[in-house]
Amino acid sequence: MNDRARNAPIGMLDLTPDGTVRDLNPVARELLDLGATDAAGESIDTVFPESVEARVPGAFETPPERERSFDAYYPDLDRWLDVSLVPDGDTVYLYLRDRTEQRRTERQLADAREDVDRLTVTSELIADVLGELVAASTRAEIAETICAQLGETALYEFAWVGERAVGSDDLVMRAAAGVDNRTLDRIADELDGDGRVPERRAIESGEPETVQSLGEADAVAEPIRRAAFADGVQSLLAVPLTGGESVHGVVGVYASDRDAFSERERRNFGTVGEMAGFAVTAARNRSLLSADRVVELTFSLTDSEAPLVAAAEETETTLSVTGLIPDGDRLVCYLDAEGDAPRTVEHALDGEAVLGTRVVAAGEAGGSLELILDDSTPLGQLVGQGATLRTATYDAGEGRIVVELPPAADVRRIADAFTRVHHATVVAKRERRREATTVGEFRDALGDRLTDRQENVLRTAFFADYFESPRGSTAEEVAEALGITGPTLLHHLRAGQRKLLDEFFETTD
Amino acid sequence: MGDGTDEDCPRALVVDDEREVADAYALRLRGLCEVETAYGGEEALRAVEDRELDVVLLDRHMPGLSGDEVLDRFDEGDFDGRVIMVTAIDPDFGVLDMPFDDYLCKPVDREDVQAAVTHQCTVLGYEVLGDYFAVESKRRVIEAELSAEERESHDEFQATKARADRLERRARRLLGDEADALDEFEAIGREGE
Incomplete structure (x- = not known):
């Protein structure tokens, strides 16, 4: 073996075709963990460490005739070696490269x-x-x-x-x-x-x-x-x-x-x-909210800027809210009017907070109306705080608004916030048992089934007298009040009605 | 891959996705068993289908098909060898009511892996021996009722004989020198000669 081979950065062994080692360089000695043993004259079987497939010694069972390479792990050395075997006349060269680092890096990468x-x-x-x-x-x-x-x-x-x-x-x-x-x-x-x-x-x-x-x-x-x-x-x-x-x-x-x-x-x-x-x-x-005790607050509202207070006074009509449906940042509100004709009341309902009005049923001295308010109105504010409206009646410059709150809600804070913004006072506060538990339970169970959208649609349609015969409002009118299309309304109505009936029949079975 | 000299030894399969680990265990079992290696769950399932194997050393946590999944597939199939689970943790429990026959904790040294495999081979060996006695007795009963020519074309006799031969070979390779019971069994004259 010449100096160039001896000093090569890879391991080199020089063998006879039957697998007897003639010479090896220091790198090969190191890679094979041979220490100071004199490997010359030894067989490849003893010089080469064990691997599962033992392909390097196996290659010498008959004199090797072509170039081959073997990549294997040697457990006793804890080392991966890439071995190239090159026959050249009466000499067979083995070139050894350490692949351990590379293998472990690949493994880490895969992990x-x-x-x-x-x-x-x-x-x-x-x-x-x-x-x-x-x-x-x-x-x-x-x-x-x-x-x-x-x-x-x-x-x-x-x-x-x-x-x-x-x-x-x-x-x-x-x-x-x-x-x-x-x-x-x-x-x-x-x-x-x-x-x-x-x-x-x-x-x-x-x-x-x-x-x-x-x-x-x-x-x-x-x-x-x-x-x-x-x-x-x-x-x-x-x-x-x-x-x-x-x-x-x-x-x-x-x-x-x-x-x-x-x-x-x-x-x-x-x-x-x-x-x-x-x-x-x-x-x-x-x-x-569906607990059996609630706090009931009664407000007296004398705020002339509140559209309903103003309209009631101007037309000398008693207005009572029959239905209220929060719909995003606005409220759809249904009113009964007693006194002047609903048309007159409709004209009196103006101001920035009034987003729309429509007469649902009209008589000589009263009827019903649909009103769309924005959520800055007194009713909007109360609903926004989590209150449930029980009644709201407007007459001669004063509104009486009765709301329910859960006992845990911060009643005082809600009342303060309301009276600070509007001309209003709290005239009564009492805690009482919630009415008719069976109805309440039915409503809760139904509420669980209905999506908010379905509930809103059903409620709006109901208060707009859509279900009356003849209809107080058409599907298009109800849809418009909710800002949705007719087909969408019918879709939600049908789904809502189905759930309502499901719950009803299940409950009464 | 066996090295060709372990023909009459028990057959073991080492399964581990880390080739270094599988190869190391395989070398530790040389001389004791004829060892094959598989570097993944799928490969292990194929190895078991290809050949009658006696003991499988199964790495529990492999990517792809895990050791537990391989074990489930063994149970669904007709693998009848023993399974030693190799885990990374040492909970120090008895194997009672575990879904495998034994477990070893990594890293496993030569003595432990050899002892565990030998133990499972012995247990399996006696199990096979019991089966062999049952089948061989049946074979002898049929044999006594048939003439030499009839035996040649008698399907049940041939099948029973093949099965008995297979069980005997397996019991001998598993039990090695401990297979004396076989020779004693052979020596018992049953025909009242």
Whole structure:
């Protein structure tokens, strides 16, 4: 072997065609971990380390005749070698290159790429969950939405949503979804006061909890760890559902992959927790609205700038609101008039806040009207604060407006805000039981079924006497009041009516 | 790939998506078994279909088809060998009521992997031996009722014989020197000669 070969930056061996080593350079000696052993005269079988396929020694079973190369891992050396075999007359050259670094870099790259793919899919999934949470309206729906979305993807094995039981330290499983397995059953066994489940810690601390290797997690009850190991469930993330200062519940997401919950995923899931907490708060407020006790406030409104106060005074007519439908930033309002003819009243209703008027039914000394107001009007302001209008009657320069508020609402703040802006005083405040629970329940159940749009359309059509015979308003007129087209109105009406009937027949069965 | 000298040894398959790991285990089992390697779940399923394998060392967490999924497919198919799951974690549980026959935690040293494989071979060996005794007894019963020529064309006899031969070979390769029970069984005269 000449100096050029001896000093070459790659390993070189010089062999006879039957595989006996004649000479090798220092790099080859190093790559093959030969140390100071004198390899000359040895067979390739003893000089070359073992690999699974043993293709280099195999190539010498018969004298090699053509160039070949072999890329293999040598466990004893913990090294990847790329070996080129070049026969040249009565000599066979082996050229050795170390490929270990390259192989490991490729592997890291593949891992990193996988992480990115997973993160992309997770982000999309979380966006879907958030989207659905916005539409969810009850606690049960929120729990089921989260579970169904997270438990039924291929990314995770299963998910469950838990809440604190009322009056004890126990947890209650509200919803669960995903692959049937034993882990979830064992978790269900550990929900009482002192059960060791990670979700409990999350609910107590209000902070997300991650476990990367569930089988080894001593803080988790052994039956759960055991089942998780058998099921191949490795990691979990427990996210508290937080709304402001309070923790409403917790969602546990379980994965087979140990690294399923990176820092970034934890943050993304934190958002799900907050969003779900927010949705729970909203659902709670909604249920307060249908609570059986309400606060009733009566205002006296003497503000001559209020269109209804002014019109009632000007025409010496008594106006009473029979229906009020909030529709975005405006109100569709139905009035009964007693005194002057509705036409006259219609003319008297003017001002910037009046966006439209229409006579629905007209008689000599009264009738009914449709009125569209913007939300800066007294009625608009009250509705915007979450009040429900019970009655509003305008007569001789004064309006009497009775609204209901949930007991938890900030009644004083709402009253102050109203009397500060308008010439108005609170003339009565009382708390009372909500009327007719069966009707209330029916309405709540129906409210759950109807979309806001459907409810608005039904309500507007009803107060516009669309359902009277003969019709007080045509479909086109009702549609116009709502700023939608006739066909859209009919579509919403039909869907709304179907749900109404569904609920009715189910309820009375 | 076996090195050609392990013909009468148990047959093992090492499955790991990390080639370095699979190859290292394969070398650690040389001399004890005839070892094949597979670098992914799909490849493992093909290997099991191609050939009767006795013990599979299965990496649990592989991209694509994971070890757990491969195990499910084994259960659905007719794989009748033993499965040792190789995991990255050490939960220190007994294998009782686990879906696999044993598990090892990475990194696995030579003695542990050899001991685990030998143990599974022995367990499987005695299981196969039991099957062999049952089938061989049946074969002898049929044999006694048939003449030499009748046996040649008797489908049930031929099938039973083939099955008994296959089980005997398998039991011998799994149990090695421990297969004495076979010779004792052979020695029992049942025809009351």
